[in-house]
Amino acid sequence: MSQRQISVQGPQREIAKKWRVTRLAWGLLLPSLIFLAIFTFYPIGYSVYMSFFKNNMATYATGPQYIGLANYITLFTQDKVFAASFRNNLIVAVVTVPTSIALGVAMAIFANQVKVGKGAVRVSYFYPSLLPMVAVANIWLFIYTPMYGLLGYINPAWHFLTNPSTVLGALIVMLIWKQAGYVMIFYISGLQNINSELYEAARIDGANARQTFWKITWPMLKPTTLYVMIITLTNAYKMVDHLYIMTKGGPGNSSNMLLFYVYQKAFDQSNTGMASAITVVLVVILLVITCVQFFTQDKRIFYA
Amino acid sequence: MKKMLAILLTLLFVLGMVPAMAEDVIELDMYFPVSVGGGPDALITALCEEFHAENPGIKVNPVYAGSYADTRTKVIAAIQAGNTPAIALMFSIDLYQLFSMGVLYNYNDLCTTEEDLAWLNGFYPGFMENSRLPQPDGSFLTYGIPWQRSTIIMYYNKDAFAEVGLDPNAPPTTWQELEDYAVKLTKKDAAGNVERYGIQIPSDKAGYAYWMLQTFTLTQDGQNLMSSDGTEVFFNHEKTIKGIEFWKHLTDIGAQAPGTPKWSTTVSDFLEGKVAMMYHTTGNLTNVRKNATFEFGTSRLAAGTSYGSPTGGGNFYLFKGVPEEQTQAAFQFIKWMTGNPERVAQWSIDTGYVATRPEAYETQRMIEYTESFPSALTARDQLEYAYAEFSVYDQGNVQDILDTAIEEVMTGQKGAADALNAAQAQADAILMDYR
Helix, strand or coil, X not given: CHHHHHHHHHHHHHHHXXXXXXXXXXXXXXXXXXXXXXXXXXXXXXXXXXXXXXXXHHHCCCCCEECCCHHHHHHHHCCHHHHHXXXXXXXXXXXXXXXXXXXXXXXXXXXXXXXXXXXXXXXXXHHHHHCCHHHHHHHHHHHHCCCCCHHHHHCCCCCHHHCCCCHHHHHHHHHHHHHHHHHHHHHHHHHHCCCHHXXXXXXXXXXXXXXXXXXXXXHHCHHHHHHHHHHHHHHHHCCCHHHHHHCCCCCCCCCCCHHHHHHHHHHHCCCHHHHHHHHHHHHHHHHHHHHHHXXXXXXXXXXX | CHHHHHHHHHHHHHHHHHHHHHHHCEEEEEEECCCCCCCHHHHHHHHHHHHHHHCCCEXXXXXXXXXXXXXXXXXXXXXXXXXXXXXXXXXXXXXXXXXXXXCECCHHHHCCCHHHHHHHCCCCHHHHCCCEEECCCCCEEECCEEEEEEEEEEEEEHHHHHHCCCCCCCCCCXXXXXXXXXXXXXXXXXXXXXXXXXXXXXXXXXXXXXXXXXXXXXXXXXXXXXXXXXXXECCCCHHHHHHHHHHHHHHHCCCCCCCCCCHHHHHHHHHCCCEEEEEEEHHHHHHHHHHCCCCEEEECCCXXXXXXXXXXEEEEEEXXXXXXXXXXXXXXXXXXXXXXXXHHHHHHHHHCCECCCHHHHHCHHHHHHHHHCHHXXXXXXXXXXXXXXXXXXXXXXXXXHHHHHHHHHHCCCCCHHHHHHHHHHHHHHHHHHHC
């Protein structure tokens, strides 16, 4: 009898309960949802809309002019600076993501195993990522100053920032320096989450250090790696402050990148239409990369 | 209850008073740029305070806005966002762009008295080139009032001259001499590393690459980079190509640092003894005088086929779209800053910028100063051969095109004719809309 009653009332109560939980979830999400809407979704939507307009100094008096896809066509067929920025961003991403991860893992393992001065090691590795971008840019500007900068003392003939074939490399070194410590922090916590029994078992089985790393440590760090990859990849596309301070995208746009080009178009050149179009391209690139990474790697990750 | 009410009423009364009191003082935010060393920002702030002390009804708050380009970016963004400032100290060459936006007051309309007109007509004509626009009837309307104005001069290290056997009192006067001296002054150590370059003429986009290019065109019979109405550019003119090729040649023969030496570090390079001669604004003269640990001299720019230099620097602008009383207050401030010969002279002494009014050079303090430091007259004397700084419609865009081309040439990415032809085509496409 009692069982029967439950089975009758069960579904209704279940629905009510579900609704309560859902309501609570929405309620908890709401604050961040509002901020996301105001500061992310709306601007993206508005950028997409504005990218269909000619809106620059020449249209200042008349107001924006609808031109369909013309901004995009110009970008992909004529704009050499866009092409150079696109290429530079790609290079920065391809180089900095793996190096930062490799360095981050190495530093994390070292910082985890070191016996003396553990805190000091971690702090000294981590501190570059605490510095503001602008400060970092100025420090490296000094390091790269020819003749009497830090590197200038080693070889006065080095002009890394004013040579189009070295400027990108110089910026990449700086970016890795800045973010490797940040990456390390995630790997340290990743390492600490790995069950020590696994290592014990490996030792009993007679696995050497290399085998232990590739068979245990690296696979167990996969979730961390996925997260770090997304972070470092977006970092590669967020280069703007350093460019502003160090090169202004020069010499001859050899160090220009998409986000800084957006800034130049939007503010230096008051060309909001074009800037919106580049922004949309940038958003699409980042979305695609993140989706690909997330959906292809997710299946192979072992969540402990 | 009554007590509560009394407190409430008092509170309301006091709160009501605050805006009423603030209205008595007209407050103006003034964006201003700094592109030289030696701290002119502190001087500007001090001048604004002095003005407020003399005119308690007006308070000008100086807002440091970065380089000239940064200041343009900020002011235009403010105007587009509907926060038009009443006044700004900006690049003289922003004139066409601001004019095309229809936001500028012309000073001729504001000058109503004899005294005002005498003030308006009392500046060096050389500095008015980037400050006024020609009218159909042949007259001019003034939109910018000269303040921190300059020409480019050559600074040279006299000790280095003596060291290599050159006469410290005979700086180069022609391109050929410039080249020969620069080669002579370049010093290498035993391993072949350069310890000192002969010359540095900064060519980076973050600085004023297009301005430095003008030093090579204007010294060829005054050939400029643009038409006087700001709608045409001469990027691929044969003299422009010849000029940039000579500039690059100085690098190719090893007398100038490779790539694009930076505007921002050129003065410290000179002060550190890492370059023996540099082209820079006279606005850095006081900075160099205070910090040089060696004897230095200044001279006008070496001539190709003639002497020449662009003027440079910042003007005061007044913007439409603000309450009338703010405009009048700002106008009063500008007259106070630029009208008094003693103040103009002192500003020139403190910075190295050229005093914008001839009468400033007749003041006692200026006479004494220039007697003890004749270099202070180099830039002014060069005004005789000075031409307008590069200034066109849609300045931000067109300037970027030219600066990029210069960087491409100086770093060897492209040949001079290639880069400048491409730049000409791009600039033409933009300026078409304004012809």
